[in-house]
Amino acid sequence: MSGASKPGILGIFPYLDDLLRALKHLKSSGIPVHTVFSPTPRHEIQEILGLKPSPVRFFTLVGGTLGVAAGISLASYAHLQWEFVTGGKPVLAWIPFVIVGFEFTILFGVLFTLGALLFKSRLPKLRLPNYYDPRFSGDRFGVFVSCSDSERERTRKVLKENGAEEVHDVV
Amino acid sequence: MEGFTYRDVNQEILRTLSPARKPYYLLVALLFLTVVYAASCWAYQILTGMGVAGVMHPVNWGIYLVNFVFWVGIAHSGTLISAILYLLRARWRTSIARSAEAMTVFAVMIAGLFPFIHLGRVWIFYWIIPYPNQRNLWPNFQSPLVFDMIAISTYLTVSFLFWYTGMIPDLAAVRDRTTGLRQKVYRILSLGWIGSHHQWRHYTGAYLLFAALATPLVISVHSVVSWDFALSIVPGWHSTIFAPYFVAGAIHSGLAMVLTLLIPLRRIFRFEKFITMETLESIAKTIIFTGLIVGYAYGVEFFIAWYSGNMAERDTFIWRAIGHYAYAFWIMVVCNSIVPLAFFFKRLRTRISSLLVVSIFVNIGMWYERFVIIVGSMAHEYNPYSWGYYSPTWIELSIMAGSFCLFLFLFFLFVKFLPSVSITEIKESLRPPMREKSKA
Numbered sequence: 001m002s003g004a005s006k007p008g009i010l011g012i013f014p015y016l017d018d019l020l021r022a023l024k025h026l027k028s029s030g031i032p033v034h035t036v037f038s039p040t041p042r043h044e045i046q047e048i049l050g051l052k053p054s055p056v057r058f059f060t061l062v063g064g065t066l067g068v069a070a071g072i073s074l075a076s077y078a079h080l081q082w083e084f085v086t087g088g089k090p091v092l093a094w095i096p097f098v099i100v101g102f103e104f105t106i107l108f109g110v111l112f113t114l115g116a117l118l119f120k121s122r123l124p125k126l127r128l129p130n131y132y133d134p135r136f137s138g139d140r141f142g143v144f145v146s147c148s149d150s151e152r153e154r155t156r157k158v159l160k161e162n163g164a165e166e167v168h169d170v171v
Numbered sequence: 172m173e174g175f176t177y178r179d180v181n182q183e184i185l186r187t188l189s190p191a192r193k194p195y196y197l198l199v200a201l202l203f204l205t206v207v208y209a210a211s212c213w214a215y216q217i218l219t220g221m222g223v224a225g226v227m228h229p230v231n232w233g234i235y236l237v238n239f240v241f242w243v244g245i246a247h248s249g250t251l252i253s254a255i256l257y258l259l260r261a262r263w264r265t266s267i268a269r270s271a272e273a274m275t276v277f278a279v280m281i282a283g284l285f286p287f288i289h290l291g292r293v294w295i296f297y298w299i300i301p302y303p304n305q306r307n308l309w310p311n312f313q314s315p316l317v318f319d320m321i322a323i324s325t326y327l328t329v330s331f332l333f334w335y336t337g338m339i340p341d342l343a344a345v346r347d348r349t350t351g352l353r354q355k356v357y358r359i360l361s362l363g364w365i366g367s368h369h370q371w372r373h374y375t376g377a378y379l380l381f382a383a384l385a386t387p388l389v390i391s392v393h394s395v396v397s398w399d400f401a402l403s404i405v406p407g408w409h410s411t412i413f414a415p416y417f418v419a420g421a422i423h424s425g426l427a428m429v430l431t432l433l434i435p436l437r438r439i440f441r442f443e444k445f446i447t448m449e450t451l452e453s454i455a456k457t458i459i460f461t462g463l464i465v466g467y468a469y470g471v472e473f474f475i476a477w478y479s480g481n482m483a484e485r486d487t488f489i490w491r492a493i494g495h496y497a498y499a500f501w502i503m504v505v506c507n508s509i510v511p512l513a514f515f516f517k518r519l520r521t522r523i524s525s526l527l528v529v530s531i532f533v534n535i536g537m538w539y540e541r542f543v544i545i546v547g548s549m550a551h552e553y554n555p556y557s558w559g560y561y562s563p564t565w566i567e568l569s570i571m572a573g574s575f576c577l578f579l580f581l582f583f584l585f586v587k588f589l590p591s592v593s594i595t596e597i598k599e600s601l602r603p604p605m606r607e608k609s610k611a
Contacts, residue, residue, distance in 0.1 A: 015606040039177055039344075040598045041371035049368060054376030060384070078301055078309035086313055096313040099395065100321060106388045107325040110381060114332055117377040118362075121370040125363030132365045134347035137340070139177035139604065163606060 008034060008146040010131045010168045011159035016042065018163030019141040023048045025158045026145065035131070037142035056116040063112025064105045071104030072097050131170045144170070175444070177604060180597050184341075184590050185348055187440045191587050202580040209573020212566050213288055221291045223566045230549045230561035235289040238571055240541040241424070242282035242578075243323065243396050244417075247389055248425025249275025250330060253337070254385040263453040265600050266445040269593045270436065270586070271429050272334040277581040278428075279327045281574050286319075288570060315398040322395040329388055333381045339364050340374070341590045393421045400544065406487040407548030410475070416468040423461035423507065424537035426454050430530035434523055436586060445592050448521055455520035458511050458533065465540070466508030483553050495560055496547045499539045506536025 013019040019036070026033055027048065036045050075097040083091055118124065131144045143164075145155045152169070159167050175183075216223050226233040249271040256264040287293050299310050299320050310317045342361035346354055364370065397417035400408035410416075430451065437446045476488040491500045510532045514520040519529075546561050563571075585591065 014604060016603040017605045017607055035365075036368040037366050038368070038371065039366060040595055040603070041375045042603070045368050046372055051368070051372055054373040056373050056376045057380060060380045064384075074301055075312035078312060081307060082309045082311075084311070086311055089313060093313050096318070099318045099391075100312050102391060103318075103321045103325045103388075103395075106384050106391075107328060109384050110329045110332055113377050113380050113384070114336065117336070117373050120373045123362045123364065123370075126358065128363060128365060136366050137344040137347045138181050 006034070006129065006131065006144075006146050006170065008131065008144055008170050009152060009155045009159065010133070010170050011143045011145075011164035012133060012135065012166040012168075013141040013143070013163060014139070014165050015163060016044075016141060019143065020044055020048060022143060022159055022162035022164065025162055026143070026155070029154070029158060031145055031147065031151065031155055031158065033143060034146040035129075035142075035144040037132070037136035037140075037144070039137060039139060039141075054120065056113060056120060059116035060109050060113045063115075064109035066112075067105040067108025068101040070108065071101035074104075075100045175597075175601055177598050177601070180594055180601070181344060181348070183442075183444070184592050184594050184597070185345060187591060188345065188587065188589075195583070195587065199580060199583050202576045202583065205576035206573050206580055209570050209576070212569040212573070216288075216566055216570075217293060223564060225562055225564045225567060226289075227559075227561070229552060229557050229559045230546055232289075232545050232549060233561055234542070234546075234563045234567050234571055235285050237538065237541045237545050238574055239282050239285035239289070240396060240417075240545070241538050242278045242285070242574065243393060244421035244424040244537060244541075245428045246275045246278035246282060246326070246330065246425065247393060247418070247421035248429050249273070249278075250333070250385050250389040251422050251425065252429070253333065254382040254389065257382045258386060261453075262600060263450045265596045266442070266447070266450055266592050267429060267433060267454075268596065269334075269337070270433060270582075270591050271425075272330065272337065273582065273585045273589075273591070274425075274428060274432060275330045276327070276334050277578050277585075278425075279323065279330055280581075281578055283323055283327060284574070315395065315402045318395045319399055322392045326388060326392045329381075329385055333385055336374075336378065336381060337593065338589065340366060341594045344594050345590065390418055393417045400548075405548050405552055406481070406483040407472075407491070407544065407551075409484075410472065412468060412471060412475075416465070416472075419461050419464035419468065420507075420537060420540060423458065423465055423511075424534060426458050426461065427530040427533035427537070430454055430458075430526055431534060432582060434527045434530075436591065438523075440586070440591070442592065445597060451523075451526055452520050455514040455526060455529075458529075459514045462508055462511035462533070466504075469504060469508065487548060487551055490551050491543060491547050494547075494551065496543060496550070499543050499547065503536050503539040503543050506532045507540060510536070 011022065013022065016038075019038075023033060023036065023045065033049060036049070038045060072094075076092055079091050079093075085091060089096075133140065133142060136142050143159065145159075147155050156167050224233060224235070226235075252264045252271040253268040253275075257268070287296055290296055298308070299317065301310050301312075310320075339361055342357055343364035343366065346357035346361045349357055394414035394417065397413035401410055401413035403409060433446055434451070437443060473488050476484045479485075491497070510529055513525065513529055519525040550560055551558050
């Protein structure tokens with residue numbers, strides 16, 4: 001994941017197809033890609049890098065499950081503490097508790113999803129990494145390759161040959 | 172948006188955040204002053220007592236709760252547009268989702284205020300929160316009012332997080348194009364977003380799940396609000412159709428409010444290329460659909476009142492149509508079910524003036540619908556000796572005016588300080604920049 005500063009090579013691309021080609025070449029040359037930047041999410045990038053779907057969904061499942069348990073447990077605990085019969089219903093009236101359980105499912109599910117998103121994306125972070133370029137939130141794509149001095153030339157060549165408009169050394 | 176590049180999208184949307192001119196600040200100041208006035212009215216009510224409001228037996232739920240239901244309803248279209256239409260892959264939602272979501276967040280905030288305003292002793296509002304206490308008192312989880320508290324607070328949390336999460340990449344775009352103090356603020360708000368493939372991977376997964384969770388939530392929230400009424404035995408309230416009837420009504424009013432707000436926004440910010448006539452037409456078509464549902468629900472209520480053979484129910488509905496509040500009933504029927512039929516004509520649903528006029532009619536009609544249901548039913552319950560009328564006092568009307576001003580105040584701040592159209596989603600809907608032009 002992106003640290004605050006890392007030495008390497010940054011390639012900036014104006015075109016998506018060039019970027020994808022560069023990524024394929026980097027992969028086939030055995031040069032590990034550190035970070036790919038894009039103004040919008042692109043599934044092609046994820047496919048080339050061979051990434052699986054985000055594990056955030058498992059956190060959502062855990063959150064939702066905890067939520068339904070928390071909602072029904074809270075309502076049951078409160079009613080057992082109070083033992084107040086209303087409307088001739090039993091103290092533990094399960095049907096109304098479903099509504100409480102449902103709302104808690106959604107609430108916990110969303111909170112866990114958000115927590116997982118922040119945790120997995122390493123957010124929040126006040127300092128941007130030194131290889132970030134503000135144009136990546138505009139109309140440019142980028143590839144950052146974290147590499148040693150001996151690999152710099154080879155990486156630079158792959159990026160240039162595949163349409164990078166700028167290639168920078170990041171130190 | 173043919174011919175638009177990513178750079179154009181950034182420029183077009185971010186130019187709306189440039190410093191505003193004098194009329195904007197004057198209007199914002201005026202709205203703020205009205206909100207302060209309404210807040211002082213509430214303070215007066217707290218100091219003096221609920222007697223300053225018009226609520227009294229038999230009508231103990233007045234326009235505070237009418238406004239509560241109205242604002243919860245307004246809040247529904249945001250989630251419909253951002254979550255349900257997202258899951259259905261309706262592309263016309265892209266340009267309006269952000270502002271509709273903002274509308275949702277502000278409307279729920281305002282809706283959440285009204286039960287507090289309605290409370291006689293607001294300083295002990297926390298008694299409804301379940302927490303261990305020395306009195307060993309717990310809220311009754313069988314009560315629809317407790318469902319309501321849980322549903323509304325969940326909805327506020329979820330709609331805010333959904334709105335904010337969707338905005339993070341756009342906030343980063345603003346951060347990257349500002350300087351000084353503004354940049355510092357947007358740097359904090361954007362949480363350090365850099366648009367890396369790791370972040371996008373988790374972001375898209377999370378956003379889809381947010382939408383999937385928000386969809387049943389939005390339906391449950393107004394269903395729960397409807398059960399505040401339907402679980403009682405008041406004639407006109409005790410009905411099994413209330414949940415879908417309220418949800419359809421909420422979407423009806425919410426879509427109308429989207430039109431009412433977006434038409435001036437589109438004009439002022441020259442957003443015609445993003446918020447196209449096709450988008451407005453799609454909203455209008457959906458309004459026909461929801462209008463027909465609420466119209467059907469009005470009819471079914473009368474049918475059931477007659478078919479059930481329940482005298483109190485039947486009398487309530489006859490009284491609704493010809494009694495003291497008949498004017499409100501007919502405003503409701505005409506504005507919600509008849510006026511929107513104008514959108515069956517393409518000429519009317521593709522003209523800005525008619526779109527705006529119909530949307531305002533629907534807003535008025537939906538406010539009156541809640542008035543008819545709440546006040547109309549309480550004023551005319553079972554026993555003739557306990558029938559009575561209600562009319563709001565100047566305090567109630569001032570607080571209501573304040574709620575509308577607070578809504579507009581927040582919306583005005585939103586459009587000037589945050590991107591009111593989603594930069595990321597608009598870019599996603601465009602063809603990405605390709606060297607080989609034939610490739611998609």
